[in-house]
Amino acid sequence: MDLGIAGRNALIAASSAGLGYATAAALSEAGCTTVLSGRNQERLEHAAKSIPGSIPIVSDVSNAEGASILVTQAEEALGAGIDILVTNAGGPPPGNFSTTDVSAYMSALELNLISVVAMCKEAVPGMQKREWGRVLAITSISVRQPIPNIMLSNTARSGATGFLKTLALEVAPDGVTVNSIQPGFHATDRVRNLYGDVDLDELARSVPSGKIGEARDFGQVAAFLCSEQAGYITGAAIPVAGGTYRGLQ
DSSP states (O other), X not given: OOOSOTTOEEEESSOSSHHHHHHHHHHHHTTOEEEEEESOHHHHHHHHHTSTXXXXXXXXXXXXXXXXXXXXXXXXXXXXXXXXXXXXXXXXXXXXXXXXXXXXXXXXXXXXXXXXXXXXXXXXXXXXXXXXXXXXEXXXXXXTSOOTTBHHHHXXXXXXXXXXXXXXXXXXXXXXXXXXXXXXXBSSHHHHHXXXXXXXXXXXXXXXXXXXXXXXXXXXXHHHHTSSTTTTOOSOEEEESTTOOXXXX
């Protein structure tokens, strides 16, 4: 399927592995010039070699400054504005209400909320001027249905969802869509670190589809939300979670 975005410039944050990498690969397959980012240079360069024509930028989006700098560096490397922005970042440490200190919340908000705001502040005005743009945030199914023992992630990503919904309403007249995509349990390092390989089979049994999601499949859905065909979808938060979310809305 031709997504109608060949030749577009795409920046995918935290994309040296996992869902970010899968999204970057899918956007590259759709004909986009992709900018990859990550903190580990060796892993980032390895990822870039497997995506033809991609541009790797070593960056840390765990705070507003780093997130803003990434967008600026990407535009400089591309020699043009960013048409598609995919915000993403690793998750904060696990923990529940009783084990999580108040001081931990600020860094979690920087990582999973403020970084999203900062990237959008840098990239979206250019999209508005060009009257075309796609913003897609990789968040979590926990925004709809909190996941036990990741209190910080549940909290910070919910804030990001509120920001994105509000932004979507403001920039819709300018041809810019803003959506979030909510992964459930996918075969990524993050899930393995949280649950361990031994528990993955048990985790799969908790998913109505009976399996852990594949990162590549997630990337294909993400790429579609950045397509021309998805131009009438904005302000949406779309779960990709194998039926894990059981609510009606």
